[in-house]
Amino acid sequence: MRFTKMHALGNNYVYVSTVETQLPSLHLAELARRVSDVRRGVGSDGLIVIEPSDVADVRMRIWNADGSEAESCGNGLRCVAKYAYEHGLVDTGVFSIETKAGVVEARVHIDCHGRVPSVTIDMGQAQFGSSAVPYTGRHHGDDVPVDIGGVDVWGTLVSVGNPHFVSLVDHVDDDDVLRIGPRIESHPDFPERINAEFVAVKSVSEIDFRVYERGSGVTYACGTGACASVAALARKGMVGNQVTVHLLGGDLDIELRDDGHILMTGEAVTICDGDYIV
Numbered sequence: 395m396r397f398t399k400m401h402a403l404g405n406n407y408v409y410v411s412t413v414e415t416q417l418p419s420l421h422l423a424e425l426a427r428r429v430s431d432v433r434r435g436v437g438s439d440g441l442i443v444i445e446p447s448d449v450a451d452v453r454m455r456i457w458n459a460d461g462s463e464a465e466s467c468g469n470g471l472r473c474v475a476k477y478a479y480e481h482g483l484v485d486t487g488v489f490s491i492e493t494k495a496g497v498v499e500a501r502v503h504i505d506c507h508g509r510v511p512s513v514t515i516d517m518g519q520a521q522f523g524s525s526a527v528p529y530t531g532r533h534h535g536d537d538v539p540v541d542i543g544g545v546d547v548w549g550t551l552v553s554v555g556n557p558h559f560v561s562l563v564d565h566v567d568d569d570d571v572l573r574i575g576p577r578i579e580s581h582p583d584f585p586e587r588i589n590a591e592f593v594a595v596k597s598v599s600e601i602d603f604r605v606y607e608r609g610s611g612v613t614y615a616c617g618t619g620a621c622a623s624v625a626a627l628a629r630k631g632m633v634g635n636q637v638t639v640h641l642l643g644g645d646l647d648i649e650l651r652d653d654g655h656i657l658m659t660g661e662a663v664t665i666c667d668g669d670y671i672v
């Protein structure tokens with residue numbers, strides 16, 4: 395199976411385009427687990443398949459490293475857009491990508507060599523609160539507590555296609571992410587698990603961000619998580635409508651348009667191409 399490994403701010407996936415290669419006759423969840431394995435596979439945060447779409451210019455499907463399929467992936471969308479443009483799957487710089495959560499619009503930024511170093515994705519509008527994400531707890535509203543070892547950890551529930559629990563902290567702490575992140579991700583109140591974000595506001599236009607991703611654990615960056623966090627903080631009046639998000643792997647620029655659409659701009663990088671022997 396021909397693949398391309400790409401990353402965006404260090405959030406790396408194995409990308410397979412069914413336009414250019416055949417998928418093995420293996421369950422794709424199993425394939426995702428195998429290619430993601432850092433010792434016996436390629437090593438990645440998951441698997442992304444690029445396919446033709448009936449409703450958009452291309453279609454993206456994403457599996458986390460543990461084989462669970464997610465609805466969307468912000469960093470993945472930027473890499474899919476770069477791949478689609480550079481491989482001639484589309485012939486224009488603005489095009490649509492179908493995800494499990496709906497269709498988004500991509501705008502590639504093209505350098506003087508015809509390559510795409512960065513991409514803007516219109517991620518659509520965020521939805522907030524206990525009815526926006528799979529949640530079986532007894533609280534209502536945007537913010538809910540989850541009981542972690544007898545202590546209530548509060549977070550804002552946000553959907554940007556996939557589910558997020560955004561916790562406000564004084565400063566981001568990688569040990570806390572590792573200690574609390576997995577317990578939020580797999581908390582019984584979230585029957586489909588959840589992505590756990592920890593965010594600290596530095597100013598109205600800058601936040602620090604860490605994530606424990608559903609199905610992949612600590613990653614260097616989460617595009618949907620960054621969008622969800624800025625949307626949640628803007629709703630509370632804590633940030634404005636142009637925010638730089640500092641992630642472990644680098645920065646993302648998030649703009650909130652007046653109509654509520656979230657525009658995410660950041661890098662997309664090709665690492666290598668290869669053949670995976672199934």
Ligand SMILES: N[C@@H](CCC[C@H](N)C(=O)O)C(=O)O
Pocket residue numbers: 405456458463464465466467468469470556557589607608609610613615616617618619
């Ligand atoms: N890294 C991604 C999100 C990938 C999916 C997520 N782990 C989920 O299960 O919802 C991003 O950049 O958005």
